[in-house]
Amino acid sequence: MNKKVMSIAAMVAGFGPSAYSLADSQHDEAIERGQAHYLLFCANCHGVDADGNGPLVELLKVTPTNLTTLRSSGSEATVAERVLQAVDGRHAVGESAERKMPVFSDNLEISTVIEIAAYLDSIQK
Template sequence: MKILIAAVFAGLAFNAAGAQEVGDGKAEYMNSCAVCHGPEGKGDGPLADELLKRPADLTHLSKQNGGEFPYWRVFAVIDGRYVVPEHGERDMPVWGRQFLPGDAKKYGPNAGEIVTRERIHELAGYVQTLQR
């Protein structure tokens, strides 16, 4: 019983610490995405002209989806680990694979996966705020 209680408190401590460290979608976007998609998400980042395919303008995703933000599609594109190979090559980095090694090293393999998913949720949520 004492072990179970300690595990619950350890989980609560992780959640509080993880939320403070991971809970900023804007900072994550500026660090990981703005270099290609631009600070306002218009596809005009400093590296945009260097890429073979111009990055997507992220400000019109809701408009292109009948006025509804395609949250889970955005999440899946950012994560990228579950893309069907038959759909072709990705131009964008697979952020799920990019984030996971560091998160797993810092938090352990199971908690690292949770933190990686949370980072991607934070990014998708921030992209939602960029809609015009």
């Protein structure tokens, strides 16, 4: 994994449960903003509940990933790493599959992506 993603992922990890005692309210605010960004940029495909069933699904050739099971899907990458790589178009997909998700990283501030990752991390099943 590239260094930039690793250090950003470490920053996102800082939002995780271990940082709760330090900045509970800041963490909650980041998750709230992340949810708002998510609904704006991601929910059309991945669904309001992030279950991969958004309103645009019928128009897509590839089914969007269920983003509530990223942690339990067997990948060693953290939720934040998966999100950061996906918006950057560098995520791994199945052997014959292509990367179908649009690349967002040129258009979204990294802080926005980090907040989306914090939100998605908070809704893992």
